[in-house]
Amino acid sequence: MGRVSQAQAQENRQRVVATASRMFREKGTAVSVADLMKAAGLTHGGFYKQFASKEDLVDEAVAHAFDDPAAHSAAALEEHEAARRTLIEHYLSVWHRDHAGDGCPVSGFAADLGREPGQAARARHVYNNGVRNLAARLATGDDDGMAQFCTMVGALVLARATRGNPLSEELLQAARTALTESGTGQSEPQQCTD
Template identity: 30%
Template sequence: MKRSSPGAKEATHDRIVEAAARAIRRSGYNGTGVADIMKAAGLTHGGFYAHFESREAMLAEAADRAGRESVELMERIAAVTPPDQALQRMAQAYLSKEHLESIETGCATAALGSEMPRQVPAVRRAATRRIKEMIDLVSRQMPDWGQPSAHERALATVSVMVGALILARAVDDPRLSDALREAALKQLSVPAN
């Protein structure tokens, strides 16, 4: 029996987590089966337990990956934008039509937030950590960063952005969807793109 190298096993593990991160955002936690994820990763179902103790362990890693990708995108935007425009650019990207239509690669919180209360502690812990990172990132874009008021405004800003995206994705009326995103940007004092 041929054994794979540690690097190959890590690459395979990463491929499974990537497939799971896409799947949970697309179909939700309960709509995501191990067999489907393994198939999407180009593997057989039988190899799953060589990488994870349980489905829940895989879901926790997938939640962490999906949340990390969201935070990293916003960090990249902030890094290449003048500081006084970073929050505006982040909000515009988050509430863009492109992000609206990219559920399986977009913000995990907007895709999965309503399912979180019913998840195992490890999944909730991973999601909570990434939500805190997003709030901290938004807070650092505030002119009064470091003050309690900046953190409070960051909490509200993230809440408005996530809530608007959830609602914009929920409705079947494209004009209402656009209006929800545009109203959120206006309330955040960020011009729509």
């Protein structure tokens, strides 16, 4: 078989990064190189022509996920409050729960980056900036949006963990209601009766 052109090699590399970005969000970074390359439609040996290590690919996959406009709601074109509500509704949807590979990189990579404290600085830097940028899209008045975003990510992660049980959709709905009812994501404290 002949050599691959530089253009084809670059296209293959981008395909691997895009596939890895989706698969890592969906299944975690423990996905094998062989499975990843198979999903990308390429040979296992081709990986090492493109990447120095799997860690390098993780870095690129995280960066790709945050650069991918499909990973975020396009609500920023609307007025801020309508955009905020659209983002919340999309983020806390059954579709987003069931399509982790095409969803938010914050929830998709959280567990793996949390388990891998030595993950390369580039992936952590991109991830940290992504968290701040997504939280800022929820900001209202004096609220920087961080607590609201934590609520969304937490609800989504819990909904994914309880998928198949009615509790899953209850979690999504509870978070949507809490974040949209008052318009700021801040509700009155409720007394615990337990």
